[in-house]
Amino acid sequence: MKYAGLLVMPAGFFLSIAALILFPNVTERGVFVLCGLAVEGLGLTVAVRGHMPPRGERQP
Amino acid sequence: MNPMVPVVPVESAALSETMLALTLALLLVAPLAIAGVALINTGLGRSRSAAQAFLGNLAVLSIAVIVFALAGASLAGSLSGAGHTFHLAGKSWNWAGSSPLLLGGVGSAPVQAQLGLFFELLAVALSALIPWGSGADRWRLMAGCAAAAVTSVIVFPFIAHWIWNDGWLAQLGVNFGLGAGFIDPGGAASVHVAGGLSALAVIWIAGPRKGKFARDGFSTAMPGHNAVYVLFGCLLALVGWLGWNMGGAILWLHAPLSALPVTAVNTVLPATAALLATFAVTRFRFGKPDASLCANGWLAGLVASSACAAVVTPGESIFVGLVAGIATPLLVELFELALSIDDPSGAVTVHGAAGLWGLLAAGIFTPRQGQLLAQVVGIAALLGLVLPVTYLLFALLNRLVPFRVDSDGERMGMDLHELGGGAYPEFVIHRDESYR
Numbered sequence: 105m106k107y108a109g110l111l112v113m114p115a116g117f118f119l120s121i122a123a124l125i126l127f128p129n130v131t132e133r134g135v136f137v138l139c140g141l142a143v144e145g146l147g148l149t150v151a152v153r154g155h156m157p158p159r160g161e162r163q164p
Numbered sequence: 165m166n167p168m169v170p171v172v173p174v175e176s177a178a179l180s181e182t183m184l185a186l187t188l189a190l191l192l193v194a195p196l197a198i199a200g201v202a203l204i205n206t207g208l209g210r211s212r213s214a215a216q217a218f219l220g221n222l223a224v225l226s227i228a229v230i231v232f233a234l235a236g237a238s239l240a241g242s243l244s245g246a247g248h249t250f251h252l253a254g255k256s257w258n259w260a261g262s263s264p265l266l267l268g269g270v271g272s273a274p275v276q277a278q279l280g281l282f283f284e285l286l287a288v289a290l291s292a293l294i295p296w297g298s299g300a301d302r303w304r305l306m307a308g309c310a311a312a313a314v315t316s317v318i319v320f321p322f323i324a325h326w327i328w329n330d331g332w333l334a335q336l337g338v339n340f341g342l343g344a345g346f347i348d349p350g351g352a353a354s355v356h357v358a359g360g361l362s363a364l365a366v367i368w369i370a371g372p373r374k375g376k377f378a379r380d381g382f383s384t385a386m387p388g389h390n391a392v393y394v395l396f397g398c399l400l401a402l403v404g405w406l407g408w409n410m411g412g413a414i415l416w417l418h419a420p421l422s423a424l425p426v427t428a429v430n431t432v433l434p435a436t437a438a439l440l441a442t443f444a445v446t447r448f449r450f451g452k453p454d455a456s457l458c459a460n461g462w463l464a465g466l467v468a469s470s471a472c473a474a475v476v477t478p479g480e481s482i483f484v485g486l487v488a489g490i491a492t493p494l495l496v497e498l499f500e501l502a503l504s505i506d507d508p509s510g511a512v513t514v515h516g517a518a519g520l521w522g523l524l525a526a527g528i529f530t531p532r533q534g535q536l537l538a539q540v541v542g543i544a545a546l547l548g549l550v551l552p553v554t555y556l557l558f559a560l561l562n563r564l565v566p567f568r569v570d571s572d573g574e575r576m577g578m579d580l581h582e583l584g585g586g587a588y589p590e591f592v593i594h595r596d597e598s599y600r
Contacts, residue, residue: 134537141540152505
């Protein structure tokens, strides 16, 4: 889980870069850059969940 | 001319000798910000780890500065505008610097480039200190030094090049018409956000302190051992931040002398506004104001000002500080209680989240077409690349130099375990209730 989330985050970054290159229109560009950021947020959420100790687990 | 006018970033300009001398003078007070953060890191840890924490501050920044000077500055392109580029979609993407190794040619470089190098040396030192506070009470000294070396040669130089040395983020304005490109004169991105994300990676890899999260899921309070260190560190940091923000505005935005007073005002206002906001929030939530959270709020205001002090008006800077001050205690609580992130210094919130907010605010309040989008692209680069790369590097490093001290060392304290003596040998160390 934690590694999957961290791997998704660069995908969001490349989506943002692709938006800069592919869309000359300001609105479309902005929307797709925000989509890239949303993908990063999704990856971060998965990574955070993957690092949370399960309730009731013994601590190191 | 009204001196209370924010800077309008310009692409490039040679600085006069007077401005260069002023920049040098300002950068000479900037290390006080480092001293302030070191005091805060130490004060927010436990008394039985205080000497290791403060020695660690010095060791970590020493390693970071030396490694950056030997190799990192080459990748950052600190002394020359040249860099490694590739071409994509008809645009030039400058992704890494190509200055000589071992600071070759530093004596013959233009004074402006030398000052830029000095700024980056201070920046890499502060960036390395930030995760050290988050790993307090369980992160081994050797591992901290190794992590500082890795980030100073691999992570920081790339970000510094992209933002300050004509890298692809700085050229977003030229290549894609996005305002003046990504702007970050005080190091909110390269120092604070990168440091905050490194802190998160350290926390995840080292794990929480023993006894922090009980089996029933509740969090045990582990307050810092010296609130006076922490609060004095805040005052010291303010002085350093003034030099940092004004020096950065001159170097990276080519701010004229007339724009510096507003930059100074916009450094003080967010910190004070943030402190008052945190004071009010903690007073409302807990019945009494919380000293360490108020210190975190103050520092969050300063961090947010790093990105935007030179480009906003005083009224806007108060707003930036208020948002940072309100969000800080709430995020600290969220991260600790809901997400089980054990961050003794609050670096993920104070440096990471507040830095991101400052960068966004610089885009919101800069009256330039496309500036907000440039800032968002920069934030996407920071989140999408810095956290995964840093985490991967630290996870590999953890196999070579284990991050976490053994449980016996954690029980007796980092001072005795790593240094053989405590910071306060004549004090009685009380029994730790969390080990019941």
